[in-house]
Amino acid sequence: MLLHIESCALQSNSPHWTPGWRGESEAALLDAIFSARAPYGGPTSGVRAVIGRWRSHRGDNRLDDLTTLAELTSDPDQLVQILCNRQLVPGNSRTKAAAAAVAAQTLISVGLSRSTDFEQHTKEHFDAFRAIPGLGETTWECMLMHLGVRTDKATAHLTAFVADALEPLHRDLAADIAEERSPVILDAVADALHVDLASLEHALWRYQHKLRRPPQRHSEAALRSAS
Template identity: 45%
Template sequence: MSTAHVRALLDHVATELPRESWPHWTEGWPHEIEAGLLDAAFSARATYGTPTTGVRAVITRWRDHRAAPLDDLTALAAHADEPEVLLAVLNNRQRVPGNYTTKAEAVASAARSLTELSCTTSADLRDDEAQRNGLVAVPGFGGATWECFTMQLGVRTAGSHQLVCDFLGEALDLETPPSAAEAEDLLAAAAARLGITPATFTHAVWRYQRAQRRVAGAR
């Protein structure tokens, strides 16, 4: 990919997801598996908000309650049988798609399922069938929840990688999306121009493309 491709990509980004208004210019939640799970649950069909509203406010409340690094799912799993304390801490009673339970209850159940599979910290997370099945078995959670959860922790799945490649193909008006190697080169070059990490750029792009697909699917 050429310098012209990088310039075209940056022009598209400035138009479609400018840094001053797109809330997802972060790396996600690296090394914070609890925050990643909360994000995946509470960002579903909800406004993401600012650092003091929406999803991030939920995570901040949990962080203040824990007063510890958010990288141990046993803390959330402890509320699986009696979720009322967790609901009070998070101060959010949104329900999962399908209205099966509150998102807080679903998070606690998913945390317990994952810890039973020896996935307790961010270092334990893998894009494997057992862990994925453990999460999507929770009513109201599905493949999109898994994709969001893993992306927040920097675990790239085939699905999340494809979304990013599709964005690049559309941004540059390519006949076919770039290869994996080309995509990584483009992401790194654009991130360098923006003065951010490739992980931050990739996360912002992935969130944007995911949102666009949801909008298209609702039509």
Template identity: 45%
Template sequence: MKDTDVVRAAEFIGAELPREAWPHWNQGWPRESEAALLDAIFSSRAAYGTPKTGVRAVVDRWRTHRSVAAGEHLDSLSALAAFTDRGDELATILGNRQRVPGNYFTKAEGAARAAKALADAGCRCGADVEDTEGLRSAVVSVPGLGPRTFETLVFLSGKLTATSIDLLARFATEASSSEELLSSTDAAELLVAVAEHLDVDVPTLTHAAWRYQRTAEQPRRSKKSTTPPAADPLAETA
């Protein structure tokens, strides 16, 4: 890996997803399946927010309800699944009544239903989250939740699917201004080198890069209004 590629990629990151503005400079939610599922659902078609607003506020309220201190793990999907028939109560606990795409029900109820579907499929904690057809089907069986929700859950749980690996390769290619698509191996090597250059751990940089590229590539939703509001760069779709 050339030093010039590393510097170029670091400059790209500083300009396009600076740490002072891009809210995804963290490791995601490895070993915290409850938080990962909440994030995957509540970040759909919504501004991610700050550490005290948006998605992270939802996770913090759930952590408080569960009496799980920071440093401990929110890692039992059965806790969310227990609210399958109490969606309104869960929405009150989470302080958020946004609805899933399609307006079927609240995201809180969607999270509870997804947790139950995953648990019924044998996935009860972060260690059980894998890119399998069974777990994918469990998530997308919930109205309003789609493959992107499942991909986010897997990624936030610390796992890389083939889709995520390809996405990171495209990010590394753009960041380094490579004329050819980097291989997954070269992309991984570049991210490791850039992380060292920026003095940040590799999982944190990988999470920030993955979120950036996924947001950049998402299809633009059509607007009913002839004068649509400015696009929110932090919004993600299911």
């Protein structure tokens, strides 16, 4: 497992070994939007610089209320100036700042504002979010990942990474072992690397998602049930 991480997502080569933004819905939303098709940057650049500017503007150590972002829907240029970022969302002429304000307003309208609200997210919440031009499933999944909420697809990506790591030793049993033991294995790996589990999962999810490859292997149990 450690060798697979070293070859695919080495800490010194990946900026994504970060714990996310648990308890901070505003930061999670901004990260998900501003990291789309853009360099993630370091602790004081890129995405985290954007969040740092918003934190300074808010004057609040905890960014966990989407209301202030939503209020800027009527003046997105002000948010552009606050964040010092004019990037556009993928495939759209809208700035990422404007998309963040609209997303905040949309999420509030369906009952999601604070980080704890997202623990009970539904398909209706997702549908409302992905209807915003320039946003979609990846942005949604990334935001939830940063809040410590794992979608089925995110879990599948992590399980697939573990299975790939186990395959050289366990071959046909790798998928079964990963499906049953991934959480335990990832927890042990985080301990071995002296990193928090959230940072490990974020880095592996980013790598696996970048492959644009949904898990193709099937466990022995799944094959038996299909026969």
